[in-house]
Amino acid sequence: MNEPTIIIGMTKDDEKRLDDIYGQLYAKSESNNMKFFEYMQLLLDRDMITAKYNLQFYYDLYYQFYNQEEYITVVTKGKKSQVKDEVPKFSRTKFLKWIEQLGIIMYSGHKKTLPLILKDIFQENKKKQEFKVMVYDEINKRILSEQAIKILIDFQQDFQALFTYYQPENYFKGEIMLSWKEVRLMNLRLPLSQAIILLHDAIIYPNQYSTDNLEDLFLRIVPASHSKETQFYSQNGVSSICDKIINGTWKHKQIEGDPKLSYLDFQFMITRLGLDIAQKEQKFDLKKEMPQAIKSFFHYLGLDENGQHQPKDLTKVQQLINKFYNQTPSEIHQSKQLVEEVDEDIQWQNYLILSNKPELLDYKQLSKFFQTDLPEFPELKGEKKLVIEFQDSLKERDRKIELKRLAEEAKKNKNKPAAKPQQKKGEGAMKYQWEPMEAPPKPCSYQYFIDFVKETQNVNPLRDINQLVTLTHITAACVLLPESLYPIDPPQEVKHFVEAAIICFTKQNYYQAFQNLNSAQDLWVQIKETELSDAELIFFEYFAGQIYEIAGQDQQALNKFLKVKTHADKLHMYHPDKALPYCGFGSVLYHMQEYELATRAFTKARQIRDMIIGDEQVESGMILNNLGCCLKQLGYMFNAETCFQFTIAIFELHLGPVNEMTLTAKRNLEKCKHNRYLRI
Numbered sequence: 001m002n003e004p005t006i007i008i009g010m011t012k013d014d015e016k017r018l019d020d021i022y023g024q025l026y027a028k029s030e031s032n033n034m035k036f037f038e039y040m041q042l043l044l045d046r047d048m049i050t051a052k053y054n055l056q057f058y059y060d061l062y063y064q065f066y067n068q069e070e071y072i073t074v075v076t077k078g079k080k081s082q083v084k085d086e087v088p089k090f091s092r093t094k095f096l097k098w099i100e101q102l103g104i105i106m107y108s109g110h111k112k113t114l115p116l117i118l119k120d121i122f123q124e125n126k127k128k129q130e131f132k133v134m135v136y137d138e139i140n141k142r143i144l145s146e147q148a149i150k151i152l153i154d155f156q157q158d159f160q161a162l163f164t165y166y167q168p169e170n171y172f173k174g175e176i177m178l179s180w181k182e183v184r185l186m187n188l189r190l191p192l193s194q195a196i197i198l199l200h201d202a203i204i205y206p207n208q209y210s211t212d213n214l215e216d217l218f219l220r221i222v223p224a225s226h227s228k229e230t231q232f233y234s235q236n237g238v239s240s241i242c243d244k245i246i247n248g249t250w251k252h253k254q255i256e257g258d259p260k261l262s263y264l265d266f267q268f269m270i271t272r273l274g275l276d277i278a279q280k281e282q283k284f285d286l287k288k289e290m291p292q293a294i295k296s297f298f299h300y301l302g303l304d305e306n307g308q309h310q311p312k313d314l315t316k317v318q319q320l321i322n323k324f325y326n327q328t329p330s331e332i333h334q335s336k337q338l339v340e341e342v343d344e345d346i347q348w349q350n351y352l353i354l355s356n357k358p359e360l361l362d363y364k365q366l367s368k369f370f371q372t373d374l375p376e377f378p379e380l381k382g383e384k385k386l387v388i389e390f391q392d393s394l395k396e397r398d399r400k401i402e403l404k405r406l407a408e409e410a411k412k413n414k415n416k417p418a419a420k421p422q423q424k425k426g427e428g429a430m431k432y433q434w435e436p437m438e439a440p441p442k443p444c445s446y447q448y449f450i451d452f453v454k455e456t457q458n459v460n461p462l463r464d465i466n467q468l469v470t471l472t473h474i475t476a477a478c479v480l481l482p483e484s485l486y487p488i489d490p491p492q493e494v495k496h497f498v499e500a501a502i503i504c505f506t507k508q509n510y511y512q513a514f515q516n517l518n519s520a521q522d523l524w525v526q527i528k529e530t531e532l533s534d535a536e537l538i539f540f541e542y543f544a545g546q547i548y549e550i551a552g553q554d555q556q557a558l559n560k561f562l563k564v565k566t567h568a569d570k571l572h573m574y575h576p577d578k579a580l581p582y583c584g585f586g587s588v589l590y591h592m593q594e595y596e597l598a599t600r601a602f603t604k605a606r607q608i609r610d611m612i613i614g615d616e617q618v619e620s621g622m623i624l625n626n627l628g629c630c631l632k633q634l635g636y637m638f639n640a641e642t643c644f645q646f647t648i649a650i651f652e653l654h655l656g657p658v659n660e661m662t663l664t665a666k667r668n669l670e671k672c673k674h675n676r677y678l679r680i
Contacts, residue, residue: 014118039090139272140221145290151291151298158321161180162303163263164178166195176324191252191260192241192259196214197245198317200246202302211239213276215239217272218269222269232255274297369585478628481665483546487524491523498516534568538568538580545584546584549588558588599627606624625664628643632668648662648665
């Protein structure tokens with residue numbers, strides 16, 4: 001029997017190749033632990049550091065796995081046991097998991113991310129001459145240490161300013177023609193001539209750094225990768241440019257074979273320059289004080305940590321950095337633009353997925369479902385009839401009380417003669433004079449105010465009857481409580497996609513939600529190696545229906561819920577998911593303003609849940625809330641209030657009074673009570 005691999009979906013051959021890469025090429029300094037500089041070498045050799053996945057991204061990802069808990073197998077007295085490894089390290093197992101996670105991040109939305117990231121690791125999709133790698137001498141290895149990389153991350157903003165302003169299109173125009181964002185998107189490189197001009201403006205060349213030193217620096221940072229670049233270096237191209245810059249005769253032009261510096265190379269070049277000068281002047285001990293040496297040189301150039309830039313006018317370089325910040329929009333404005341662009345991308349992706357031709361809806365099946373599966377609309381008394389019956393019951397109660405009182409008085413006075421009024425001699429009967437009663441107050445109704453305005457419109461010429469409007473006849477709609485689903489015991493790999501789909505759904509990125517949902521389903525089938533069960537398929541179909549419903553695609557949503565019903569019919573009769581298709585239909589019909597059909601669907605769902613899980617569970621309370629919403633829209637206010645009151649009682653019992661679902665039900669009840677008195 002074959003031994004299972006650490007990463008699901010990875011073949012034994014791929015795992016063996018990765019073991020060779022890990023152990024033989026990079027993790028050499030310590031057994032089963034890849035140091036940070038070795039990790040950086042791996043990234044540089046495979047050209048994986050880009051504008052999107054930059055130093056900060058890989059730095060955080062490395063330490064995320066480096067600090068993860070790991071259990072190792074220990075043999076004691078012939079018995080194997082799992083023991084927690086107390087020493088954090090970037091082991092072989094973490095390396096394989098790192099590759100898997102990197103593939104999920106870099107190729108988000110693809111069904112199979114592992115083969116794509118393995119191609120990057122094995123360099124099967126790139127030619128070797130397409131990118132160059134710096135020479136890994138002693139100083140360059142220091143640059144790749146975690147201390148140096150952390151400093152580079154801390155100085156990113158000023159590095160971006162420097163790299164952007166010294167682009168030829170900006171430098172010779174004296175203003176920002178290309179922003180950092182445009183430079184990053186176009187992946188522009190910096191000619192060596194501009195790097196030399198930068199060092200000349202910073203009074204480093206030729207005072208502290210000679211032409212030979214510059215040529216050696218460039219050869220170690222951007223070595224020649226093809227014949228033209230080799231010819232450029234062999235024909236003293238660097239010294240020729242230096243001479244013209246010093247003499248003031250340099251005119252910018254494209255030089256054939258110019259290696260050019262990427263943004264990453266530019267950062268490494270500046271860092272290497274600082275270490276070379278520190279080693280030459282012997283101000284710092286690089287073995288112990290390397291971070292101080294790098295920071296000291298950066299401050300000498302006029303660079304500051306992120307968010308701490310202070311205007312300076314000491315050197316030309318510092319003046320240009322100040323000019324960049326003055327001509328560049330603020331970070332807040334840039335972040336707003338970035339958010340707007342992300343929103344536009346999401347809207348475009350949603351348009352692509354939602355503008356597809358929908359599946360044809362089986363109207364015969366849907367009509368049969370409404371006629372046979374849904375119960376009849378419950379016989380409910382209207383609001384006016386309920387009020388009349390309530391008033392009649394009060395009158396009947398008062399009449400019975402009065403009759404009882406009269407009967408008791410008659411029984412007491414049965415044997416007593418009636419008392420005769422006694423009058424004084426010569427005195428007649430007392431005469432009573434009734435004063436007129438006060439007139440009852442006028443009714444303060446909507447019609448009363450209309451009549452009042454009509455009577456006073458001539459008295460108050462400033463009032464215009466045509467401008468008198470009211471919104472009291474518009475009722476606030478109650479809020480449904482959607483079903484919250486999660487698949488039954490999915491593998492850990494599937495959970496990542498499911499949670500990503502839920503997050504995208506909440507952010508209204510429907511396109512990405514569908515991509516993650518499909519990836520989760522395909523991966524689960526691949527892991528399980530058989531078709532998913534009906535209970536598992538219900539989640540994917542119902543979730544897809546919810547996405548279509550929120551996106552306004554009611555026809556697509558009904559199609560999905562019909563599929564949910566097909567799977568639910570195959571479950572045993574006491575399975576709680578048998579109520580889900582009716583919940584989905586009720587929600588869609590409610591948004592389609594088919595409130596009577598929605599009421600019938602929710603009634604069927606309530607019957608199923610009351611039979612299976614009882615009528616005092618949270619799920620039953622959610623259906624009662626949704627029933628109340630439908631009844632309120634149909635005008636059955638007292639019935640709706642009763643549903644909401646039962647819902648609140650259930651939620652307060654199980655969830656508490658301040659839970660979001662409890663508060664939603666309470667707001668629905670307040671809307672219902674408020675709107676009951678606005679109906680005419």
